[in-house]
Amino acid sequence: MDSYVLYDCDTGSDDAIALMMLLSYGKKVKTVAITCVGGNVGMDNVVMNNLRILKLFNCLDDIPLYKGCKEPMVPIHSPGDAKFVHGKDGMGDCPNVFPPASPDLLKHVKSEHAVNAIIRLSKEYSGRLKIIATGPLTNLAMAVKLDPELPSRLSGLYIMGGTRAATGNITPTAEFNFYFDPEAVWITMKYFPKGCSVHLIDYELTIEHACKWDWVNDWLSKTKDERHVFAKAVLQVLFEFSKSKPKLRPGLNLCDAYAMAIAIDDSVGNNPTKHNVVVELGGFHCRGAIALDHKKISKDALGPVFIYESIDLVRYCAMLDHALCG
Template structure:
């Protein structure tokens, strides 16, 4: 069986780390490279986080590329500490080390993205787990890039007008609305989106999370460590936005997009529709609007996930941390 080729673009926080490990655990998947972008934390922390994940999984041969440090337009929003100030739960004492810089490729992430796709036309699945700045910039460097992609998987945006940063917008999109707009208007390849509300509606139990992180492997011990001091993984945190809207539970946000990419059968219900990212308004900026009535008259449709096979998803997650 031919290997499935992936490039992962990430703002590596705890959920990104889980998603990357899921991809690495699939024998039929080959990760060509990981491109880094600001988002959960600054881009230097993101690079360090990705390198830590690859080291734990003994996959340091995969190249890591430093990318966008800020939004396409304007100063952008401040980072938030949902996954700790460093994105991995603030549990590592060697964060100030500069040794990691020698392990990051000198090639910029945007150049690497266009090159890796061009070297494998029609074969690469691009998985975007953070703000879409690297993807928007890559398109400006190579307008033919979407035509060379096999497909694109995105974790981000929303489908019901519910937000987790503003009343109407999801984190990845609101961090760089212009880039999200560019990508969803101009990447005309097959595009699949795991929205924030979708991931929350398909949440997993905390009992399953305990099983997941208590496997006797280095990967599970790593995940247990990075979630140990993070308030987002505390059952006693109290009522937050997600709990109010969807009820409590464990939501491995980015892993949904990777799971769908490596095994499309986990998606049990979807809607194919035109979408557009709103760039204006105090409350609506960054919101992804779904055009159910074809008001926009757009030819390009994207696949927006609605339901997931949680049994298969749990199996993929368990396997992702069942690495020595």
């Protein structure tokens, strides 16, 4: 087995495609667990969405799923959700598409809390485990506060979140995942880079490398097997949102799938460079925003983290194709 992955997610429709991508590479990557965090939608929907995908790939008995933190570490404001982007259930509002949402699936949820599972599995797979985090960072921040040695046992951490130039998607300056729990971002950026390489796949990077709509339509229309039908259904609400904002979203950018692709195949991300970052915890307009400390001005900067210059779209699109056909 090439690598071992723990996937921490708040599964909306882009996390769903990222998870499908991960499971499609099952011969190359062992998924040791899925840990759920509140974000795009509430915890109950996050759990059910992940269970449906595990059933789609016949993995319900092979990959454990854990419920984690459902709200920010310091809920001083209501960060809201992203139902307007992904649907009321976070996955296109198509609960009857195979595999359908069903209470019977809940028997597969493990009783151990996700934070405890992260710590335990980091010990079991010490030195070999990557964590891919595509939701708010609450579970990771809680885990590292409980066990400060956690990062030293990881082979890498891949995060989808933040921006490089303050072009937000939930406020003028902040990306949704980081806005949802800024304190968790600060803790993660402070402690994880000391023990492992941290890779940040930011929102602006995904926007700049959106897939053209002609390619997307062809991708989802190649066959009518269960995976293609499922993916097309869960993405419909996101399609409608994206096409209603052509300047903001010039094509389909499945934010979380870029992070997954780079974590599986690092050649998808071009020219990674190290940067220190600062995280804004206060302010009316800028809470949850990060900034790269290009000139190393701040003595309080965190990191370093790897930031990517661009995406190899040919490789990335091939991996999206593999998610449905592999």
